[in-house]
Amino acid sequence: MPDPVIALCAPYHHDVLETQFARYAAEYDVRCHRSAAAMTADLQEVRAAGGRVALLVTESVLPDEPFYEAVRDWRAVVPTARRVVAAHWDHFLRQSDELRPGLALGKYDAYLLLPRGARDEEFHTAITELLSDWGATVADPEVVTAKIVTDGDDPLAVGIKDFFDRMGLPARTYPPGSEVGRHVLARLTEESGERPALPVVATAQGDVAAVTSVREVARRVHGSSPSHAVIDRPGETVDVAVVGTGPAGLAAAVYASSEGLSTVAFEAEAVGGQAGTSSMIRNYLGFPRGISGMRLAQRSRNQAMRFGTRFLTGWSVEGLVPGHDGAPHRIRTEDGEVAARAVVVATGVAYRRLGIDSVEDRVGLGVHYGAAVSAARETEGRDVYVVGGGNSAGQAAVHLSRFARSVTILVRRRSLSETMSDYLVRELAYNDRVAVRPCAEVVEAGGQPTLEWIAVEDVETGAVTRHEAAGLFLLLGAAPHCDWIPPEVCRDARGFVLTGRDVPAALWRDGMPPAGLESVVPGVFAAGDVRAGSMKRVAAAAGEGASVVPLVHNHLATLARART
Incomplete structure (x- = not known):
């Protein structure tokens, strides 16, 4: 298949853009045009031939029509391409009031200053982010992490493919009669002597298996060894167990482990929670061009792992047994228990079912x-x-x-x-x-x-x-993931966890309410969408996840004082 196209409309500064985009020529078909009409005609030819267009870059001043009309026309021809306006420094400030509103309306994806010299890495950071976003959401992966063999319409195969996408792992589906499908199935047939039930998943690590759930795939991809999972390790008690890895859980894991607390994070399926399914979060602080939920989740996961968090992906928590009189809390799974001095409930919410x-x-x-x-x-x-x-x-x-x-x-x-x-x-x-x-x-x-x-x-x-x-x-409202939480942890009429002053006054300790994000059970906290009264925004959830860590420190200090 021909390389994806990067199309440049550079009537006045083609020398700058052609030089800057030369670094992409090894893997993209970089084409430079001197007018909007010429670029439109070329894009139409590419589309008619079945080609792919990854990126459109235009100067902010064009000779034959206003740039915003040209961008609108190009969007109609190749709606999946990312769009960039690169303004010359003579025009950048003068046009900024005109150009910035277009970002909010989605007319284009970035408004950048034309590079003023070699190695303008700020410019290229924006370009590579947009190309990465295009590659993750539009293009078929060139190299796949997982191969899914499925026959016809299969909801489970769709769920597995979505899981891999959310985990940032390129995957592709193949029919059983294809060359790849036959090769994958032959490996299992040789072992068992009979054709396996579909779907079958083959990973880059060489694991091939017929699977029956997305959770099983998560466990196979990320490991399910009890020794790795700190399950049933005699005498080991972690400082913090985080249940759920949406923005709140990930933030709690990052800040807890970065401050030296031994931290374990449970996730039944894909890291990122509901936010991880978002194609583009445009109002998250620090990402002016937006960030996909998948990338936000995977970057946060890697950050937490760097500080020492152990992720138990594919581990479904079945229950919580609160500890009393300083005893650790116990997180129950089908494979055993994890003892933790503090628990952060960050299981978020699920979309409400339509019920038809x-x-x-x-x-x-x-x-x-x-x-x-x-x-x-x-x-x-x-x-x-x-x-x-x-x-x-x-x-x-x-x-x-x-x-x-x-x-x-x-x-x-x-x-x-x-x-x-x-x-x-x-x-x-x-x-x-x-x-x-x-x-x-x-x-x-x-x-x-x-x-x-x-x-x-x-x-x-x-x-x-x-x-x-x-x-x-x-995408219908929200229902909390709280079925595994015991009655001792108070919830409101809709099932959200009550914390701080929202806990009924009759349950306060010594006339004082729990700490702001603490439940009625000492050492059990709630953060993010699962908490009653939360804002239900990604940034707010991440803020609560970070804010819960000082409260965990206070709880651990209280336990230490009680032991002395």
């Missing part, structure tokens, strides 16, 4: 709870629907619009402004591929076996209409 049989029967077959970034590629040129009015729904709609012919957001309220951040509301309004249908809910779905249509009811009039749909992405 015809919809639930097609989960993984065109219906997805969450953004399911890996499924976006399958929607190219088709119509899809997103249900939900929060930021996650808005981010999913923006990402899907790069692929799908149309994206319709269905929301029960009269508008998105009540529940969605303003920057996303404005970006969606600008995006001509996205429509918002208020006062609407899904009441039925159909297709054999994959989703082909949905029925939508107007909640005010009761009228029901039927629509063709290649994908239905459900």
